[in-house]
Amino acid sequence: MGYVAAKGGFEAIRAAEDLVRRRRAQADSAEVELDQIIDHFPALVDRVMGEGGLWDQRTAARAIRQAGGDVIEAAHIIRAHRATLARIGGCRPVHADEIDVLRRIVPAFREPPGPQLLGVTPDYTGRLLDSEDDRLAPPAVHDDQPQTATGQPAPSPAIRVGSRLLDVLRTMGELVDRRSTADPEPEDITRIPARPGAPRSALLSTMARAETGALVQLWYRNILGPDRNLHEVTLGEVRHGRLPVEMRHPHTGLPVRIGEVRVTEVEALEDLDGADEDRTKFDAGYGLVPGHNERKAIAMANLDIAVSRDNGASPLEQSVLMTTDGLDASGFLEHLKLPHYVTFRSMMERKQAMRRAAAAREARGDDESAGIPEVVA
């Protein structure tokens, strides 16, 4: 046979890239515009911004279009894009009380202090496929609601809520006080890899950009499944709203508002029941994720309190820190598609060595339990 230096690599890549272009060009329908993705798939855009760790709707829409709708692929494109950008500074730390809420519910009380806003949610709609009439029906216009100049319903203004449930519960004496000033500077997990024992800010950051399904699944294992680090959680604040982003001006030193982000914020109240816990009180977990992604923020808040309660007794903290990143998990899983014939050959060689050793043992009539057998090369 001739020499084996395979030249197929570049040709194969070229062909694969061409196929992608051809599929797009040969599609019957028009290509999707970025505005369409942003306007009509907001949950998808928010999820990709959250898992990619970069707040920019147009970039997320580009990544979604490029990835053909694959969420983890899109998040990967976002993160790799981040790696090409220089970091120019940090914003002023923002207190979550500065959220202008678009949606706020508080399951723990019928009427919490402050307004509840159902907001935009599919929770109470019927999950049946829309008929064409349903889909095309224009929104109702009510006289007592804000309208635009052309008589369309205007978006509801965001509201600053005066209080949060955790503060109310603290005042009522219902909450264990775990507030700490021990780690004032949040640990940047993109610079210092998070490991068990890392400060809580690293745990929260990890969950904020974790894969949504990974957090949901880990939560499920804990509330009903084999892990059981959660007892009985009730939600406090569940909010979706806008937070300002401000930086210090390099010349004047004054804060300058450079934009805003939307976040989903959740408080999770755990009914303490552990032998070493203060069972006369509740404890709280906290979740905050970019964009509107309630299942992720709820899972995050639950896992925050679960990790705190677990206190290193189980592998939960390590599971959250090390196994919930979508890119890490999927990338490593799919790397199995790479050629592994060098390693496989080595495995086969050892299997043959084991079989030779077993055969030699048998030929000698050795008793397997009689200590270390003679090693056969």
Add this chain to the structure above:
Amino acid sequence: MSVVAALRAATMPADRRERAVLDEAAKREVRRAVLTAVAVPGYQVPFGSREMPVARGWGSGGLQITLGIVGPDDVVKVYDQGEDGGVNAANLRRLIRDSEGVETTTDPRAATVIQTRHRVPEDELTEGQTLVLQVPVPEPLRGVERDMTELRRMHAEMDYARMWVSLYEDIVRNGVITRTTGYPCLVDGRYVIATTPIPRWDVPPLHDAKHLSLFGAGREKRIYAIPPHTDVEPLTFDDVPFEVEHAEQPCEACGSVADDGRAASYLVELPRADGTSRWVCSDTDWCTRQQVVNGRLAADAVEPLEEL
């Protein structure tokens, strides 16, 4: 000029290449981690691993090291399973070339930096050459301990007892040590490392080598190193010799044999449907050169690898 364009212009060096994949601050972080790794051979140095255009688990760590250490005069070889022409190696090579503007080669003798997935070149490397290995799992003790806090303690206190027990149990149970690739080795008499999934065949060339070996685990976010002329001892017992993957027949393509009559390089098996096999060198560039040396291929018949 848009705000984004203005910020970019203000923060990127003027000579930055358009397809640059890693910013200069990140490269500096990688180099600092590499320096720490070289200063403490075998120690797994945590670093702020960035996401790369290749997926996690596909060489993002090796890639960051290569991007961090090359300059415009470097010549880079990238290969996978010993093969330069495979898709993954070709993709990485293209990325590196476009990002850094370096020349590429398939000949390890001409390369200054060799990025490899799971092989060490059959050619002996020399001073000034750097081997960058892609590492899927950097933790050698993973099989005997899962808790990361305990793993840190074991390395910190040089407590490798559980690893030794597991090797002993391996022999008792199986008659031989059954570790396949990524054989655990003691580096500089201090840290046990995972030699990545390189075959046992490739472990001896790491010992007291003239070249520098750098190990990049992007997903796990660690870098470790074997400086030149460092002891690398595979963990085994005094009466249990370290065994490599010998092939009884030589490569079908080049026919190279070692002094003991067995194949002179690491061979891989190409099975046929009838259950028989062909055996050929894993290292395709070395094999091609041996074919010329052994008169099986005319020197002018060798076609260079096509670049994208």
